[in-house]
Amino acid sequence: MPDIARLSPRQKTLALITLVIALVLEIVDMTIVNTALPAIKASLGANSQASQWIVAGYSLAFALLLMAGGRLGDSFGYRRMFLWGVIGFTLASAACGLATTGTQLVGARLLQGAAGAVMAPQAMALVQVLFDPLERVSRMAMFGIIGGLASIAGPILGGILIEANLFDLGWRVVFLINLPVGLGAVIAGLVFLPEARSGRPAGYDLTGMALFGLAMAALFWPLIGAGEAGRGAGHFITMLAVPPLVWAGWRHVARRVDRGQSALFDPALFAIPTFRKGLALSITFSALTAGFLLVFAFALQAERGQSPLFTGLLHMPYGFGAMFGIGVMSRSYLPRFGRLVPVVGASMMVPACAGVLYGSTVGQWPWALVGALLVMTGAGMGMTVGCIGPIAVSKVDRDHAGSASAMMKTTQQLGSALGVALIGSLYFAVSVRPALAGLAAIELLLLACIVMAFNLPSRMFDAD
Structure with missing residues (x-):
């Protein structure tokens, strides 16, 4: 060793x-x-x-x-x-x-x-x-x-x-x-x-983990597969348990923090507007990107009859655009223009995502055009996701940097699962042109992200 x-x-x-x-x-x-x-x-x-x-x-x-x-x-x-x-x-x-x-x-x-x-x-x-x-x-x-x-x-x-x-x-x-x-x-x-x-080991908050874990299970279990035939109102009854479980979990971690004990997170972080709004934007944006990638990969094979190899290779333009959006656009312009960068990035994705999913399925557009739209989609994604993290933690005290970063990562993963649950359920529930049904949900989430990003403070990186 x-x-x-x-x-x-x-x-x-x-x-x-x-x-x-x-x-x-x-x-x-x-x-x-x-x-x-x-x-x-x-x-x-x-x-x-x-x-x-x-x-x-x-x-x-x-x-x-x-x-x-x-x-x-x-x-x-x-x-x-x-x-x-x-x-x-x-x-x-x-x-x-x-x-x-x-x-x-x-x-x-x-x-x-x-x-x-x-x-x-x-x-x-x-x-x-x-x-x-x-x-x-x-x-x-x-x-x-x-x-x-x-x-x-x-x-x-x-x-x-x-x-x-x-x-x-x-x-x-x-x-x-x-x-x-x-x-x-x-x-x-x-x-x-x-x-x-x-x-100084942080200790454990098993009760907090259990309460929030049960809340997430009660939410996701009925959402995933919600579009299957035969699902009545009774299938969604577990969702009634989500608010009381979240409330109990919140009260629990707040009491532990007040007593100086280790807690799953510090509720005081949510008093910071940029952190609170950044988390909301993170979970929403992660949901739509995960849903988009799921629908895109499945629809190419199921609706357009493409091979898994071609489907995989067609992700490359999206990846190149994402690298440019994260590495160049968000890094260069976020300090100067603040919230406008994610607003522009998400706005770019509105027509680009529509063109990709419509053009690759119903419209059967040339692949070169679809590839160009994928570059635009990836660039918009990179401009947005590359800004969310720095924005969310911009006003977080350094003593909370570790827990704030962990919560950001957690919300990204929860958002991805939520996107697969919601957009995936809609896609699999529709038998005629299902990609367009998924696209409708993606576009609504994109519009929500634009509104959220626009409501962020206009100046976030000034010296305190």
């Missing part, structure tokens, strides 16, 4: 590469399944509810356990929990690849998300341990770039693997490919990662 004080620059680089491998593993598996979903649905005979849970279950489990995963690392050591997270993720991936029913695959995906929630926070914590503050700037920027590339690579890799049909495994290979990668990450972690833990 390496001693942090004695690590050479080369050893630190090898440790960083180990963490990057795990980061890519976690992010790719969020998006790789979109391309594979039609093949999975056909192979396992999964209904629309199971299909949505296969996508949303991962994000939901990840979101609900993310804060707990960070606290496990504080208490038991970042290296140890990182290794356990990678092992759990690898075993869950094997279970996904061996699943014979939709229910089995949903269960395995929930385990994947839970293991990812243990693994991911330790990578961020170990970067803090390995590098001094100045070094962290470039390392964290690299994590952001690689994370963006990994999310783009997921659908592309899924299409390539299904088309290659390695060992006649079909869609299963998109999960089984994680086994050698996970094994390599475990070995590298044992060799290169130092042991470290927080000097």
Whole structure:
């Protein structure tokens, strides 16, 4: 086990590469399944509810356990929990690849998300341990770039693997490919990662986790698959439990904070207007982007008859646009123009998303035109999502930086699950031109994002 004080620059680089491998593993598996979903649905005979849970279950489990995963690392050591997270993720991936029913695959995906929630926070914590503050700037920027590339690579890799049909495994290979990668990450972690833990472990708030977890389950269970035939009003009765559970959870964490005990989050953060509005914008925007990518990948294959490989490759223009929007537009113009950058970005997506989904299905436009619109869609997405994080934490005290960042990540994952639930249910419920039904929901959410962004303060980055 390496001693942090004695690590050479080369050893630190090898440790960083180990963490990057795990980061890519976690992010790719969020998006790789979109391309594979039609093949999975056909192979396992999964209904629309199971299909949505296969996508949303991962994000939901990840979101609900993310804060707990960070606290496990504080208490038991970042290296140890990182290794356990990678092992759990690898075993869950094997279970996904061996699943014979939709229910089995949903269960395995929930385990994947839970293991990812243990693994991911330790990578961020170990970067803090390995590098001094100045070094962290470039390392964290690299994590952001690689994370963006990994999310783009997921659908592309899924299409390539299904088309290659390695060992006649079909869609299963998109999960089984994680086994050698996970094994390599475990070995590298044992060799290169130092042991470290927080000097002041944060403790646990199991009751808070349970209350908010039950609230999310009561919300998502009826929403996912809501469009299936035979669903009456009784199917949505669990949603009545959401408000009292959220209220009880809020009261609980507020009391713990008042008593100086560890809590799931600090309610005082929500008194900061930019943070409160940034979270609302984050969850809404994450919902529409996740819904868009799900409908786009499924509709290309189910409505336009394209192969998984072509579907994956068509995500590349979107990815290039997103990289430009995040790396150039939002970074360059957010300090100068503030809220106008996400307003313009979301506004660009309104006609671009409409053109992509209509043109690639009903209109059957030339692929070159669809690709150009995908670049515009990605650029608008990057301009918006690249601003949400900095805006939300712009007025957050540094003492709350860690919990604020964790809450941002949690709302992004919850938003993704919500988008799959709402937009996916609408898509699968409509038999005639379902992509246009999904598009209607996407456009409404985009308009809501424009309004939210416009209601942000006009000047957010002035010195206090």
